[in-house]
Amino acid sequence: MNEKLFKEIDWRMKVFDSLSYPTLIMTLDKIIVSGNQVFFDKFETTLEDIVGKTCYEVFYNAKQCPNEKCPWSRVIAERKGQSILHSVTTKTRRKLWEDRVFSPILGDDGEVAYILESVRDVTRVKNLEIALKETEAFLEKIITGSPIAIVVADRYGNILLMNPAAQELFGYSSVEAAINISAANLYPEGVAAEIQERLKDEKIGGKGKLPSMNTTIQKSDGEEIPVEITASIIYEDEEEIAVVGIYTDLREKQAVEKKLKDTRARLAQSEKMASIGQLAAGVAHEINNPLTGILFYAEMKQAELTADDPERAEVAAVIEDVNRCRDIVKNLLAYSRQSNPTKEIIQLNEIIDQSLTLIRDPKALMNIEIIKEIYTDKILVHVDRNQICRVVINLVMNAVSSMEGSGTLTFRTYRDTARQKAVLEIEDSGCGISKEHLPRIFDPFFTTKKLGEGTGLGLSTVYGLIRENKGLIEVKQTSEKGTTFRVELPLLQSIESAGQEP
Numbered sequence: 001m002n003e004k005l006f007k008e009i010d011w012r013m014k015v016f017d018s019l020s021y022p023t024l025i026m027t028l029d030k031i032i033v034s035g036n037q038v039f040f041d042k043f044e045t046t047l048e049d050i051v052g053k054t055c056y057e058v059f060y061n062a063k064q065c066p067n068e069k070c071p072w073s074r075v076i077a078e079r080k081g082q083s084i085l086h087s088v089t090t091k092t093r094r095k096l097w098e099d100r101v102f103s104p105i106l107g108d109d110g111e112v113a114y115i116l117e118s119v120r121d122v123t124r125v126k127n128l129e130i131a132l133k134e135t136e137a138f139l140e141k142i143i144t145g146s147p148i149a150i151v152v153a154d155r156y157g158n159i160l161l162m163n164p165a166a167q168e169l170f171g172y173s174s175v176e177a178a179i180n181i182s183a184a185n186l187y188p189e190g191v192a193a194e195i196q197e198r199l200k201d202e203k204i205g206g207k208g209k210l211p212s213m214n215t216t217i218q219k220s221d222g223e224e225i226p227v228e229i230t231a232s233i234i235y236e237d238e239e240e241i242a243v244v245g246i247y248t249d250l251r252e253k254q255a256v257e258k259k260l261k262d263t264r265a266r267l268a269q270s271e272k273m274a275s276i277g278q279l280a281a282g283v284a285h286e287i288n289n290p291l292t293g294i295l296f297y298a299e300m301k302q303a304e305l306t307a308d309d310p311e312r313a314e315v316a317a318v319i320e321d322v323n324r325c326r327d328i329v330k331n332l333l334a335y336s337r338q339s340n341p342t343k344e345i346i347q348l349n350e351i352i353d354q355s356l357t358l359i360r361d362p363k364a365l366m367n368i369e370i371i372k373e374i375y376t377d378k379i380l381v382h383v384d385r386n387q388i389c390r391v392v393i394n395l396v397m398n399a400v401s402s403m404e405g406s407g408t409l410t411f412r413t414y415r416d417t418a419r420q421k422a423v424l425e426i427e428d429s430g431c432g433i434s435k436e437h438l439p440r441i442f443d444p445f446f447t448t449k450k451l452g453e454g455t456g457l458g459l460s461t462v463y464g465l466i467r468e469n470k471g472l473i474e475v476k477q478t479s480e481k482g483t484t485f486r487v488e489l490p491l492l493q494s495i496e497s498a499g500q501e502p
């Protein structure tokens with residue numbers, strides 16, 4: 001060997017020895033011809049121990065290579081480096097990950113003459129990768145299993161993720177159905193833009209954050225649902241990459257709140273009515289006795305007068321006015337629960353016809369179209385027939401005056417079986433009740449009629465009578481197009497249950 005060549009080999013051997021990865025040089029038959037010092041140190045062996053042996057003898061102590069994935073033949077065929085990831089378990093049962101890199105050494109003819117195999121320990125990287133995958137899977141489980149609706153969209157508004165709770169809320173059958181549609185489709189017009197604007201406004205919740213806000217979403221079938229939303233922008237290196245929205249369905253909460261508000265209003269109303277009722281009962285009682293006296297004396301006087309006596313008309317006027325006063329007292333007593341109802345089992349639908357025939361001035365209904373949306377089955381109630389007729393007559397007369405004599409009057413009856421109620425609705429096409437009058441209409445003597453045209457006792461009497469019959473009355477709706485009064489009475493399930501009422 002000439003000196004130049006020797007020097008070259010020596011130089012190459014030094015490079016080979018200084019490689020930081022354990023490395024072997026092998027012939028194409030997988031026979032080891034050399035190894036570097038790092039290899040000997042790592043595998044606790046010597047050059048003499050391994051030279052002449054095959055790599056599978058050294059690595060696997062086997063007569064044949066058991067590694068089917070070994071890229072050996074590809075390295076030779078393609079004359080290019082290849083690598084495989086390989087796991088080994090140490091004597092102490094520690095799992096290690098190795099990246100085995102095979103590099104061809106070409107001969108003068110350009111064909112592969114030897115193969116260099118180096119072993120790189122990638123356990124740390126691989127473990128990090130596994131941990132990352134586990135964390136990702138864990139996060140995915142949390143998001144998928146969460147009862148909270150979560151939607152993620154990219155910076156252009158394309159949906160990237162919609163968890164099952166959100167799919168249910170927004171009405172999508174699967175993730176695929178929602179992926180890549182625009183997030184703007186999740187809201188009624190204008191809402192998405194408003195959310196974007198608030199999200200970017202640093203004065204609201206800080207940079208890229210939207211603290212909870214009540215808004216409306218739109219399901220895939222167009223239904224609008226009230227929700228509470230919180231959202232935030234996800235940044236990577238200061239760059240906006242996605243937006244996360246978290247939604248809470250407010251329907252149940254709002255329904256409970258409305259029920260609470262209605263109950264409070266009813267409670268306040270019945271407290272007010274109870275105290276006014278006490279006062280009314282007291283006044284009615286006190287007035288009743290002197291009225292009886294006045295009537296007695298006036299009738300006596302009338303009996304004494306001859307038929308042509310000029311005073312006769314005056315006494316008749318006194319008697320008429322006293323009778324009017326007694327009517328008022330009677331109504332006040334009804335309102336304040338001082339009358340004795342005589343209950344019987346009747347059909348709610350019958351009461352409507354009976355009341356209409358009892359209206360004193362039938363001309364009042366002449367220009368009114370009457371529509372009956374009546375439940376065909378019998379709706380049985382256990383009530384005082386006369387009292388409920390008075391209720392209907394009062395409501396009809398109010399409706400007639402609100403329509404100034406012409407319009408449409410609708411009677412509607414139905415069963416609310418879930419709540420065990422018989423319901424009667426009386427709807428007019430009249431002027432409606434103003435917001436400021438609405439809380440006062442059931443108060444005794446509240447009227448918007450001209451002096452002498454109404455006493456304002458109609459609805460307060462109705463209120464008292466309905467309460468007497470264990471029912472409830474309320475204004476279902478009112479607007480300038482008309483008003484609907486809703487009367488609810490306990491529904492009688494069977495004739496036998498009539499006597500079991502409290």
Ligand SMILES: Nc1ncnc2c1ncn2[C@@H]1O[C@H](COP(=O)(O)OP(=O)(O)OP(=O)(O)O)[C@@H](O)[C@H]1O
Pocket residue numbers: 394398399402428430431432433437441442446447448449453454455456457458459460483
């Ligand atoms: N259907 C209705 N449409 C519009 N306003 C109504 C209706 N029913 C009642 N109101 C309002 O409620 C007020 C009180 O009614 P209520 O029946 O107690 O007394 P009134 O009708 O004024 O007098 P009265 O019944 O003694 O003749 C009415 O004056 C009217 O302003």
Ligand SMILES: [Mg+2]
Pocket residue numbers: 394397398454457458459
């Ligand atoms: Mg009235």
